[in-house]
Amino acid sequence: MLPAYLTLKQASEVKIEINKSLFIAYASPAETETAAVSFIEDIKKRHREANHNCSAYVAGQHGEQQKADDDGEPGGTAGRPILEVINKSGVKNTVIVVTRYFGGIKLGAGGLIRAYTQAAAAGLEAATVVEKQLHTRLAIEINYALLGTVENQLRLNNYPIESKEFTDVVKITALARKGKEDNLSQLIADCTSAQAILRETGEIYLESMPEI
Numbered sequence: 453m454l455p456a457y458l459t460l461k462q463a464s465e466v467k468i469e470i471n472k473s474l475f476i477a478y479a480s481p482a483e484t485e486t487a488a489v490s491f492i493e494d495i496k497k498r499h500r501e502a503n504h505n506c507s508a509y510v511a512g513q514h515g516e517q518q519k520a521d522d523d524g525e526p527g528g529t530a531g532r533p534i535l536e537v538i539n540k541s542g543v544k545n546t547v548i549v550v551t552r553y554f555g556g557i558k559l560g561a562g563g564l565i566r567a568y569t570q571a572a573a574a575g576l577e578a579a580t581v582v583e584k585q586l587h588t589r590l591a592i593e594i595n596y597a598l599l600g601t602v603e604n605q606l607r608l609n610n611y612p613i614e615s616k617e618f619t620d621v622v623k624i625t626a627l628a629r630k631g632k633e634d635n636l637s638q639l640i641a642d643c644t645s646a647q648a649i650l651r652e653t654g655e656i657y658l659e660s661m662p663e664i
Contacts, residue, residue, distance in 0.1 A: 464578035472555025477575030488547035506530035509547035529564035537572040
């Protein structure tokens with residue numbers, strides 16, 4: 453798994469009028485190719501009366517799944533410009549659909565490329581690009597007397613607490629950025645006088661956090 457990659461924070465919708473044609477750009481994170489295709493189909497259903505619902509997506513952390521669709525516009529004037537906007541931004545797991553309601557003025561091939569590029573870029577900007585960083589889950593098992601100390605040290609050192617479980621002992625699941633697991637282990641050992649039991653239980657991506 454990649455230590456970090458760029459993607460979108462949330463879905464967005466932006467409307468732009470160009471030579472009386474209405475362009476509506478929708479951008480969204482999509483963790484899989486299936487999710488991207490589903491998003492495209494949802495927009496097409498929402499805008500059945502539109503002249504075109506052109507789209508592109510890049511799925512997979514290495515961008516291994518990519519597709520562009522002109523949806524009836526002249527070949528290479530819509531889907532490919534949208535795809536180029538995605539690739540130039542560096543984002544992964546991203547889908548963009550640009551819906552067009554024709555306003556009566558033909559734009560020509562060059563005009564269409566510029567229009568779809570402008571709309572896709574606006575949609576991408578509105579969705580906000582974020583960095584996803586790979587984190588390791590560390591389960592920390594301690595006695596109740598150490599709970600306050602451990603929680604305080606985790607917060608002071610910017611290690612997120614994902615969950616807590618209370619049984620005969622306390623089990624805290626904390627997150628450390630990939631490659632920083634030893635730092636967290638040492639912190640817990642120091643603040644508990646090596647009385648804690650630690651084990652790695654998995655990985656998860658989180659939005660950018662301050663470097664530890």
